[in-house]
Every structure is written in C-alpha cells, then in structure tokens.
Amino acid sequence: xxxxxxxxxxxxxVHGNVRPILNEVLHALDKLxxxxxxxIIDLAGLPxxxxxxxxxxxxxxxxxxxxxxxxxxxSRIQETTYPGVWWIEHRNAHDEVVGRYLEIxxxxxxxxxxxxxxxxxxxxxxxQFE
Amino acid sequence: MDLLEFARGPAxxxxxxxxxxxxxxxxxxxxxxxxxxxxxxxxxxxxxxxAIKVIWTRAFTAEPFAKxxxxxxxxAYVMHIGLFAVIxxxxxxxxxxxGWTGFDWPGLPNSVIFFIxxxxxxxxxxxxxxxxxxxxxxxxxxxxxxxxxxxxxxxxVTGLLxxxxxxxxxxxxxxxxxxxxxxxxIWLPFGKLGHTFLVFVTRGTTGMVFERRGAKT
Amino acid sequence: xxNKPTVGEIxxxxxxxxxxxxxxxxxxxxxxxxxxxxxxxxxxxxxxxxRPSVIWLSFQECTGCTESLTRSAAPTVEGLxxxxxxxxxxxxxxxxxxxQAEAARHAAMEENEGGYLVLVDGSIPMGNPGFSTxxxxxxxDMLMETVAGAAAVVSIGTCAAFGxxxxxxxxxTGAVSVGDLVKDKPIINVPGCPPIPMVMTAVLTQFLTFxxxxxxxxxxxxxxFFGQTIHDRCYRRPFYEQGKFANTFDDEGxxxxxxxxxxxxxxxxxxxxxxxxxxNQGTSFPIESGHPCLGCxxxxxxDKGGFYEPLSTGNFxxxxxVAGAAAxxxxxxxxxxxxxxxxxxxYTKEA
Numbered sequence: 005x006x007x008x009x010x011x012x013x014x015x016x017x018v019h020g021n022v023r024p025i026l027n028e029v030l031h032a033l034d035k036l037x038x039x040x041x042x043x044i045i046d047l048a049g050l051p052x053x054x055x056x057x058x059x060x061x062x063x064x065x066x067x068x069x070x071x072x073x074x075x076x077x078x079s080r081i082q083e084t085t086y087p088g089v090w091w092i093e094h095r096n097a098h099d100e101v102v103g104r105y106l107e108i109x110x111x112x113x114x115x116x117x118x119x120x121x122x123x124x125x126x127x128x129x130x131x132q133f134e
Numbered sequence: 135m136d137l138l139e140f141a142r143g144p145a146x147x148x149x150x151x152x153x154x155x156x157x158x159x160x161x162x163x164x165x166x167x168x169x170x171x172x173x174x175x176x177x178x179x180x181x182x183x184x185a186i187k188v189i190w191t192r193a194f195t196a197e198p199f200a201k202x203x204x205x206x207x208x209x210a211y212v213m214h215i216g217l218f219a220v221i222x223x224x225x226x227x228x229x230x231x232x233g234w235t236g237f238d239w240p241g242l243p244n245s246v247i248f249f250i251x252x253x254x255x256x257x258x259x260x261x262x263x264x265x266x267x268x269x270x271x272x273x274x275x276x277x278x279x280x281x282x283x284x285x286x287x288x289x290x291v292t293g294l295l296x297x298x299x300x301x302x303x304x305x306x307x308x309x310x311x312x313x314x315x316x317x318x319x320i321w322l323p324f325g326k327l328g329h330t331f332l333v334f335v336t337r338g339t340t341g342m343v344f345e346r347r348g349a350k351t
Numbered sequence: 352x353x354n355k356p357t358v359g360e361i362x363x364x365x366x367x368x369x370x371x372x373x374x375x376x377x378x379x380x381x382x383x384x385x386x387x388x389x390x391x392x393x394x395x396x397x398x399x400x401x402r403p404s405v406i407w408l409s410f411q412e413c414t415g416c417t418e419s420l421t422r423s424a425a426p427t428v429e430g431l432x433x434x435x436x437x438x439x440x441x442x443x444x445x446x447x448x449x450x451q452a453e454a455a456r457h458a459a460m461e462e463n464e465g466g467y468l469v470l471v472d473g474s475i476p477m478g479n480p481g482f483s484t485x486x487x488x489x490x491x492d493m494l495m496e497t498v499a500g501a502a503a504v505v506s507i508g509t510c511a512a513f514g515x516x517x518x519x520x521x522x523x524t525g526a527v528s529v530g531d532l533v534k535d536k537p538i539i540n541v542p543g544c545p546p547i548p549m550v551m552t553a554v555l556t557q558f559l560t561f562x563x564x565x566x567x568x569x570x571x572x573x574x575x576f577f578g579q580t581i582h583d584r585c586y587r588r589p590f591y592e593q594g595k596f597a598n599t600f601d602d603e604g605x606x607x608x609x610x611x612x613x614x615x616x617x618x619x620x621x622x623x624x625x626x627x628x629x630x631n632q633g634t635s636f637p638i639e640s641g642h643p644c645l646g647c648x649x650x651x652x653x654d655k656g657g658f659y660e661p662l663s664t665g666n667f668x669x670x671x672x673v674a675g676a677a678a679x680x681x682x683x684x685x686x687x688x689x690x691x692x693x694x695x696x697x698y699t700k701e702a
Contacts, residue, residue, distance in 0.1 A: 016590075018586050018587070018589060018590075018608075021586075044390075045387075046380070046381050048381045048627070048628070049381075049384055049627050050627060051584040051585060051626045051627050052586060053587075054586075054639060056586070075367070075371030075374055076371040076375060094374050101633060102378045103374075103381045105381075105387065114370055114373050114377075118368070118369035118373070119369070121368050
C-alpha cells in the first residue's frame with residue numbers, strides 16, 4: 005500500500021557480527037561442558053546492521069523447547085538447534101522488545117520457579133485451607 | 135573554538151596564504167634575476183630541448199653511479215610515490231581537495247593506503263639513517279635537511295596514528311594531523327622542500343647550461 | 352527519605368513476581384550497558400533502593416527532550432523506573448500550574464534537601480533575564496535556587512549541556528549551559544538533539560540503583576553511552592574501510608547502503624550510542640535510514656560547518672585573500688630579484 009516499498013533500495017548486507025558471536029557461543033559451550041559455567045551474551049550492545057539479527061536467529065534456528073513467560077509483558081525463551089544455547093527475548097506490555105540475550109546454560113535461571121514466588125505461593129495455598 | 139576548528143580554519147588558511155605568497159616570492163625572485171652574460175662560444179645549441187632531455191634523464195641514475203646510489207634512489211622513489219598515493223588517493227583527502235577545487239577522483243581502500251603510508255614512513259626513516267651514517271652526507275647536511283625531513287614525515291606519522299583509537303580521540307589527532315600539514319605548507323616554499331615546485335626548473339636550467347658547455351648529460 | 356518505600360517494595364505492591372523482577376534487572380543491566388554478570392548485584396541494589404525525588408526544569412528549549420523521554424518504550428519494564436521516581440515538578444507534564452506548581456517545587460526541595468535530582472532541559476539566557484521566565488522567575492534565578500539543595504544535576508539535551516541552538520552563533524539571548532553556571536554540584540550531561548530516551552532513563556536508573564552517578568568523559572557525558580564514536584560502532588564502517596561511499600543521496604552507493612562520509616557524516620567525531628541503542632524501540636538510527644550523522648551530541652554542533660560538508664573539508668578562507676597573498680608574493684619576489692641583481696652587479700664589479 006505504501007509507496008515507500010516501491011523505492012528501489014537494495015541495501016548491501018553487512019553481517020560482520022554474526023561470525024564473532026557464533027565463535028563466542030562456541031567458547032561458551034566449551035565453558036559449559038568443561039566447568040558447568042553459564043554465559044549470557046547481551047545482544048543489545050552490538051552494532052547490528054539491517055537484518056543482521058534475523059540472520060543470527062536463523063543461523064541458530066529453533067530447537068526442541070520453547071517457553072513463554074508472562075511477567076511484565078511476555079518473554080520468549082527458545083532453545084536453539086544447538087542444545088544449551090538459548091535465545092531469550094523480553095518484551096514489555098506493548099509487545100516491544102526490551103532485551104535480547106543468548107544464554108549458554110543447561111536451563112535459563114528465569115525458567116526455574118523462584119524461591120520468593122514459591123514461598124508466596126505456599127502462603128496463598130495454605131490460606132485456602134485455613 | 136576547539137583545536138579541530140582552529141586547525142581546519144585559521145591554521146589552514148594562514149598556511150595556505152603563506153604557501154601561496156612564499157611560492158610566488160621564490161619563483162618571481164628567480165625569474166627576475168639577471169642572467170649572467172656568457173661570452174664563451176656555445177659548444178652545442180642547447181635551448182629548451184636540452185632542458186627537457188635532462189629533466190627526463192635525471193630521473194634515472196647515470197651508469198657510473200648506478201650501483202652506489204641504487205639503495206637511496208629506490209628508497210627515495212618509494213617515499214615520493216608513497217607520498218603521492220597517501221596524499222592524493224586517500225578518500226578523506228580527495229574529499230578535502232574536492233572541497234577546494236571542485237574536482238574528485240577515485241581513491242584506494244584504506245587498508246592499501248595504510249600499507250603505503252607505512253612504506254613511505256619506513257623509506258623516510260631509512261633515508262634519514264643513511265644521512266646520519268654516511269660521513270659525506272652527514273657533513274653536507276644542515277638544519278634545512280633535517281627540518282624538511284621532519285615536517286614531511288610528521289603528517290604521515292600523525293595520519294597513520296588516527297585509526298589507533300586506543301591512544302587518541304579521533305578529533306584530537308585529526309586536529310594535530312591538520313596542524314602538522316599546516317606546518318609543512320608554511321615551510322614548503324622556503325627550505326629545500328621548494329624542490330616541490332622548483333625541481334624541474336632547476337633540472338632544466340642545469341640541462342641548458344651543461345648542453346651549452348658541451349658536457350655529457 | 353527514610354519513610355519512602357524501596358523499589359523492591361513498590362514492585363511487590365504491584366504484584367510483580369520474582370521472575371518479573373529478574374527480567375526487570377536483566378533489562379536494567381542491558382540499559383546501563385553493564386555485563387549480564389552484574390545482574391545479581393543489580394537485583395540486590397534495586398531491592399533496597401529508595402525512591403528519589405526529581406525536579407525537572409525547562410528553560411530555553413523546544414520540549415523535544417521531554418517528547419523523546421515520554422516516548423521511550425516506557426510502559427511496564429522501564430516504566431517502573433518512573434513509577435519508582437517521584438517526579439515532583441515538570442511544568443509540561445504536571446497537572447498543577449501557577450502558584451501551586453511552584454509550591455510543589457518548593458515542597459519537594461525542602462522535603463528532600465540535599466538528596467533530590469535536578470533535571471534541566473534548555474539553555475539559560477544571560478543577556479536579559481526577561482528573555483525566558485517561568486511564573487515570573489528568571490531561568491537563572493530558578494536554576495540557582497533549585498540546584499542549591501540538590502544531590503546532582505542532569506543536563507538533558509544539547510541546550511542544557513552545551514548551549515545548543517539558543518547558544519548558536521550569534522547567540523542573541525546570551526544563552527549558556529547549566530555547567531557554565533553551576534560549579535559546586537556534580538553535573539551529568541546527556542546531550543543529543545534530542546538525547547536517546549534509553550540513555551536518559553539509564554542515567555536515572557543508575558542513580559536509582561546504585562545511588563551514584565555514572566563515570567563521565569571530559570564533557571561530563573556518561574562513558575557507557577558516549578565512550579565511543581558513531582563511526583567506530585557503525586555497521587557501515589566496513590564500507591568506509593573498503594573505500595565504498597555514497598556520493599549523492601540517490602546514487603548506487605546510497606541505495607546499496609554504503610558509507611556516508613562524503614555526504615558530511617559527522618560519525619567519526621560524534622560520541623553517542625545511536626549505532627547500538629538505536630531509536631524508536633531499536634528500529635534504526637539516522638545512518639541506517641540513509642542520512643549522515645549531524646553530530647548533535649557534540650558541543651556547538653550547529654556552528655561546526657555544514658551538515659553536508661565532509662569532515663575532512665578545510666576552511667580555506669576567501670579567494671580574495673589568496674589572491675592578496677599571491678600579490679604579496681609577486682611584490683616580495685620583485686624585491687628579492689632587485690636585491691639579487693644588485694648583489695650580482697656588485698660581485699661583477701669587484702671581479
């Protein structure tokens with residue numbers, strides 16, 4: 005509908021960030037295997053070119069597990085085709101992305117039930133019997 | 135006004151005025167000199183063809199000196215061609231000349247320019263080392279030789295350092311680079327760097343004089 | 352300040368789960384450009400942080416900075432930061448006006464003596480106090496009175512930080528920056544025209560989280576966001592190195608998204624986070640949209656030559672002056688020649 009799409013712009017792709025990030029993921033996997041060490045890569049601070057983030061996401065692909073979290077807006081926690089490499093995307097209530105991370109771990113911390121929430125839940129369940 | 139604005143503005147302007155005034159001063163001063171009367175019979179007709187011939191032949195070393203001067207000659211060629219390339223084929227410089235003359239031409243990739251810049255610097259240092267170690271050269275060298283060397287290579291050094299972000303901020307080093315160029319432009323007409331515009335005049339004159347005397351050119 | 356609830360308590364009262372809180376801390380770390388390893392520390396700090404009072408003063412400005420800030424992806428996650436901040440005075444956003452508004456400002460100042468933050472957008476006219484007043488109070492008087500009891504001052508936007516457009520040549524109002532007037536308080540400059548909303552939020556979050564102001568560069572700008580140039584973080588940088596440039600706004604180079612250096616991009620001399628943080632919820636930034644950087648977060652960017660003049664262009668002065676220099680050269684050359692002839696004549700005679 006918009007005429008802006010008709011402008012013949014062919015942006016030359018720049019994907020200079022993809023390889024270094026994949027390399028970092030590779031090293032992070034080594035650390036996970038050898039020392040059980042978790043690595044979080046914050047994708048917000050990197051100078052991505054147009055479409056580059058999509059290339060990274062496509063390269064990593066979608067694995068077996070995907071979870072959605074609803075807390076202060078939705079979040080997508082997706083294991084990539086490479087087990088142990090998780091793509092985490094936090095959104096706010098307006099569905100705008102507010103954070104993007106690659107977490108190299110067995111299970112992202114945010115998926116575990118949190119002690120504070122467990123205690124609060126215990127209290128509220130207990131109240132139903134009193 | 136910060137340092138960069140000073141460098142790009144007043145410093146460059148005054149350097150340009152001094153360069154123009156100084157160059158014309160030198161040329162007019164030479165052209166208007168009285169020619170010494172030569173009462174001797176010319177051996178050969180000489181004239182401008184002789185001048186052009188020597189301008190060309192002096193680009194190469196005469197046979198007897200070929201071996202002895204091969205090294206400095208090569209270094210000098212590397213330095214001069216290198217200077218030409220880094221000055222006129224680096225895109226930001228082309229943009230600079232375009233802003234001044236309105237003309238623009240294709241440049242070389244930065245990595246190539248960086249390599250040429252390093253080669254230029256190395257050849258310049260090699261020539262200085264030779265000047266300092268060769269007893270004859272050392273004896274005939276004066277302040278002009280050393281200072282001309284310094285002001286020529288200072289912009290090369292400051293230019294090469296600009297991409298090294300770890301040490302300097304871009305705008306500070308750019309300002310220092312432009313100031314070093316201003317220094318070069320100011321000194322250029324007055325010292326031995328005057329050969330920039332006098333080289334072919336002096337060579338041609340030598341050719342005409344030698345031809346007239348029948349010397350081998 | 353003791354009676355104020357902590358941020359942790361505010362979040363709890365809002366029914367935010369621990370997972371939500373962790374998400375909040377992760378995005379805060381991202382916002383502050385801190386490594387994710389810092390998240391546990393941030394969580395601890397935020398839980399016990401107390402709600403600071405903020406007074407926002409608007410002087411010679413266009414309200415663009417406020418527009419930018421209120422359009423940051425505010426709701427929920429970062430929005431909580433603003434719920435966690437007590438914005439006690441902002442004459443564009445507050446409901447109160449006139450005497451009531453001024454009373455609110457005075458009340459906040461008294462209540463939080465020594466602990467509140469003053470945010471300023473706009474420059475201060477020193478030419479004549481009447482150039483810009485609020486409730487009959489000159490900008491200068493209001494600034495000095497408000498700043499006296501503040502913990503710190505944050506200059507929002509290029510006008511407050513460096514004088515900006517009002518301070519541009521010929522500066523008709525005698526506009527000056529906050530830093531020109533306030534000397535005895537810590538000042539953080541968040542320049543930009545407007546500043547990136549995330550950066551404004553980040554500075555406030557940093558203060559809220561750690562109770563301290565961020566590390567700054569020589570212009571008082573937070574290093575986390577102004578530590579690197581646009582050029583150094585630009586995704587088009589490889590084209591600069593390869594010598595691939597757009598020569599006009601509609602040539603093949605422009606369409607292919609090549610480097611905009613020749614079109615006057617000020618990226619190499621501009622320190623800001625546009626290339627990574629980006630604008631409009633991370634959509635893009637000017638260079639990505641095909642326009643060179645104007646350098647709006649640098650001091651006096653209005654007076655630093657044309658926006659479309661390449662950075663390496665020199666200012667050569669007038670042709671008349673060059674011609675004058677040439678004429679002077681001719682005269683000097685003539686004098687030198689005459690002197691030379693005399694010397695020649697003298698030697699000839701002696702010989």
